[in-house]
Amino acid sequence: MRQSGLRVFALVTDAFGGHGGIAQYNRDIFSALAGCDGVRDVIILPRIGTTSPDALPRGVQQLPPIRGRIAYSLAALQAMRKYAPVSVVFCGHLFMAPLAAALARLAHAPLWVQAHGIEAWHEASWLNRRSLEMATLITSVSRYTRRRLLEWAQINPDRVKVLPNTVDARYRPGPKPDRLLTRHAVANRKILLTVSRLSSAERYKGHDRVIRALSKLLPEHPDLLYFVVGAGDDRLRLEALAAECGVTKQVRFVGYVSPDELPDYFRLADVFVMPSTGEGFGIVFLEALATGLHVIAGNQDGSCDPLCDGALGTLVDPENGDDLALAIRTALAEAIPPDNRSARFGTDRFAGQVDELQKLFHSRPLGQAPQREVLPL
């Protein structure tokens, strides 16, 4: 462990030993931070997760998770005393901003808040908003989330930076796995894929749109299949929709797939399609790009970022069924795309960016500033 540098105290929902996109993102940030020369260590206090996660990166310490709100706040206060002096308070979710802001104020430390997606798109409660506005640095997962946040938060936009998701090395191109070809009896079939929860509370992912597009494509592509990976309470409705559109045989509801098996499902597919309207970023798009698939996404939300405004995949207006069908048709006709597209979001670049961001807390001016004065908003 380094003897000097920043001590980052992080309040998060979960990180090491947790599941899901946010936990993954937190792990990526903390691993990168711990690797920075300017960082001494990272102390993490999670709300949920396992008590003893597997190997932690050097310089990262994760305290046992505490569920209850009050107990968590007390534990945070205690931990901050124990690990004083804290140089930066990191807040992993907007709903924890009031606690994080209070702790930052107590510790006379700058506040760093992370904005993921939908939680940052609509005006937060007064307390959450005021807490967020105390942040010295806000990192947002995409340009879209940044823009939405700036619509309601009274904060200097120059303080809001974008730190995109990165992609796990397990996602890489490979032949269609025999095991899955046999299991699903889909040899020599072209496969469209969507990976997401099927929640009736969030029907924005665009399964409906793909199912409708499929019925249009059927005459020219009778062999085409649509794999829906993911579980949730919206499945029955989608099954009914598939029946209504006459594509029951073409749509396969695979259900929940374990993280270990997921990369193989990506390899099984030819085109990843998810014309969503509610993505903060959409890490699945990166996973699809890393696997070497054609990728189709909606152009109304954070999805534009993993596709780099269309440079790495096709963006369509999610509300336009013809556009979507055309995009799928074109993707099926095209050659296999170059397989290094996700390198743009590689972990090395992510780590480099985290290093630059933590430098902001060392208050080193870039040039010789004539007079250091922060301008009013």
Place this chain on the structure above:
Amino acid sequence: MCGIAGIYAYHYAANAVDRAELLRIRDYMAARGPDGIGAWHSQDARIGLAHRRLSIIDLSERGAQPMASADGKHVITFNGEIYNYQELRASLENRGHSFQSHSDTEVLLHLYSEKGEAMVHDLRGMFAFGLWDAEKNALLLARDPYGIKPLYYADDGWTLRFASQVKALLAGGKISRNPEPAGWVGFCLFGSVPEPFTTYQEIRALPAGSTLWVNRVGPREATRYFSIADSYCRAENVQTSDRVEDVKLAVREMLLDSVRHHLVADVPVGAFLSSGIDSGALVGLMRDAGHRDIQTVTLAFEEFRGRRDDESLLAADIAAQYSTRHTTRFVTEKEFRDDLPRILDAMDQPTIDGINTWFVSKAARELGLKVAISGLGGDELFGGYPSFRDIPLWVRLFRVPGRIPGLGDLTRLLITGIGHLSQISSPKAAGLLKYGKDYPGAYFLRRGLFMPWELDSVIGTEMSRIGLQRLNPIRHIESVLKPTPRRSFGRVATLESSLYMRNQLLRDTDWASMAHSLEVRVPLVDADLLRKLAPITARRRSHSKRLLADSVRVPLPRPVIERSKTGFTTPIQTWLQRDHRIEKWRRIPTLAAENCAWARRWAFQIAAGA
């Protein structure tokens, strides 16, 4: 004077700079720079700079931009004039720098290589530039102390784009058009959009007198290197002679020095001439500075020809006094009607003013001028506005009652609530107790167009709610008064120069003159002059225009000096009222009311999309 633009794909995830987009941004500004075009891209295509040139100093190709330093480490795109470039160049040459051109742009490159960002302190002039430092891998944006030249930037979190005009950035086609409520609220409250806001969320102005670094994590927070408030605070501690003759002589020397600097050009420099002291004295000083052949131009209106309202007669007297080549340009209602669509198109951000400047610039250009001197800034510098008298008076009157909690709101509610009272009194009367108690509040009343409680009907409830929250008008005004000058003159001068002049007068002058490819120079808006003059003016109570009038060797005609400030009007309001294309305001009851000020109707029309 030129148009500048740049795109910096600073984030690792961003696509490389789209060359076509950069050219679209650049070429939208064709009128700003009709004499030359240029674009430069780094080898890795992460940064591109572009330029449209109006050549005024070193007309040769060697002055073309973007310009790179000899070692290729620094590249600049620059809009403006550095009036002390010859002095700077001489001292740089003494220190071993060698020059390829005679342009002021090259001086900037050498100065940067020696001093870095601190170079801005040495510059006398009006400027906005983007400078790429390949060694630092970072872009420096900078803007002159007063904000004479505009500089807007849009950061989407991956890519930063900058340009001299908001509309040029939009023409690139890749910037969100989400409205910025604070910009719209500011426009409705003040009649112009207050920086750093624009009417678009993603586009912001680099504040006057600031620099901004952009590196691989995007823009750092802007750093202010100059403040008018600070200049007055310092001035208040400087002792000056009280002898009338000493003061006169000193002021003359300062003004002459500024005028001399503002005459630096390789093309003829003309002047706008009205019947006022400011422009008249400047023409006199131009002569005193040795400028013999001066082309002057005055705007006049056909309706007023030969009437008392016709200020062109007095202007002609001034022209005769200083033997200038003088032209009086008459504008008719027909010409106004024909030009109106072009005026609205050239108007970069919503504003209730600028039409006069449009026509006088048009006239200057017709005479073949590329550069004209304007008296803008005289009222701020010498306390010519009624606000120098009114604001301190209001504050004295309302300081005590204004402190009674709730009384201000109560009177406001009473006045606006009682139909009869709100009909006969102005909306501002309702705000006197609420706002009149301190300088920021009183200034808000003085310059206010709409009052906050009227905004819902003008721009809608949601826009006005978020906009008021974000702009926080009183705090916004307060922010320019830091540090706060002790005396009333310094306070009012700071407020007028940092708000009205910066956001309204200078912005309007920029778009209205650049639309005709005319550079307007403002010798009374000069940080160097302010530093020297403020110790003298800051000690006065109000009006010190006489100092300006007395600085000329050959005095101005007597009627010019003796005439009261509020002398002349223009028929433009009447023309606008008669124009059938402009009647959206008629739908709003308070605007349709007989006693409604025209500026409020015009503002509404602009906000509603004229």
